[in-house]
Amino acid sequence: MAGGGVALIGTTLVPLLSGLFG
Secondary structure: HHHHHHHHHHHHHHHHHHHHHH
């Protein structure tokens, strides 16, 4: 369950950071 949360956060954070710095 914790791993799924980490994956969800990572999947959401990566495109978000890409939008900010991209």
